[in-house]
Amino acid sequence: MRIDIITVLPELLKSPFEASILKRAIEKGLVEVHLHNLRDFALGNYNQVDDYQFGGGAGMVLMIEPIDKCISELMKHRDYDEVIYMTPDGTTLNQGMSNHLSLKKNIIILCGHYKGVDQRVRDKFITKEISIGDYVLSGGELAAAVLCDSIIRLLPGVLNDETSALTDTFQDNLLAPPVYTRPSEYKGMKVPDVLLSGNFPKIEQWREEEALKRTEERRPDLLK
Numbered sequence: 001m002r003i004d005i006i007t008v009l010p011e012l013l014k015s016p017f018e019a020s021i022l023k024r025a026i027e028k029g030l031v032e033v034h035l036h037n038l039r040d041f042a043l044g045n046y047n048q049v050d051d052y053q054f055g056g057g058a059g060m061v062l063m064i065e066p067i068d069k070c071i072s073e074l075m076k077h078r079d080y081d082e083v084i085y086m087t088p089d090g091t092t093l094n095q096g097m098s099n100h101l102s103l104k105k106n107i108i109i110l111c112g113h114y115k116g117v118d119q120r121v122r123d124k125f126i127t128k129e130i131s132i133g134d135y136v137l138s139g140g141e142l143a144a145a146v147l148c149d150s151i152i153r154l155l156p157g158v159l160n161d162e163t164s165a166l167t168d169t170f171q172d173n174l175l176a177p178p179v180y181t182r183p184s185e186y187k188g189m190k191v192p193d194v195l196l197s198g199n200f201p202k203i204e205q206w207r208e209e210e211a212l213k214r215t216e217e218r219r220p221d222l223l224k
């Protein structure tokens, strides 16, 4: 998979890909992540990428021309399955969307900034608009990092134990059951006996029951 991220703040997007699972996925060649600084496609001597909005009002708007130049350059070299715009008024990200996107070959992610992008960018280039939740971030970069992490960890070979993404919270629309590790007793707090029993069918049944209980208590909306 190849992910191209277009941003005015590439430095904000470096570190998430330089540690742990995402770093390893890139090193193993399971994903390529390319950051593109929108300023490299800027206009005039002032490296302009944004301007005041027509009709007045506070806040700058990212201009269409640098974005058009950047996306058109990328599209010269390969076809893209999706051109995603990170925005708080997009569709709220969920596990199903990440599963779906993890099957794509090439995607572009455009990070919004200031008051957003010229609407004509959204009309002409964008195939999906994604929000990571009902709150407003300073820009789309951190949201893009969240989206990339949720996709990349699903790619075959990225996680050590291939099954572990399948037992994540939200796969099957259930929250994950509680987990424990050593010691089996700490300051009087005990691990449930069933997990120490070695009876794997019983353990599996306990986990299913606990997952359902937790989902009913915390996220009944997932069961509808």
Ligand code: ADE
Pocket (backbone or CB within 6 Å): 086, 087, 088, 112, 130, 131, 132, 133, 134, 135, 136, 137, 138, 139, 140, 143
């Ligand atoms: N940009 C600003 N806020 C955002 C959010 N909640 N999701 C995605 N992109 C954003």
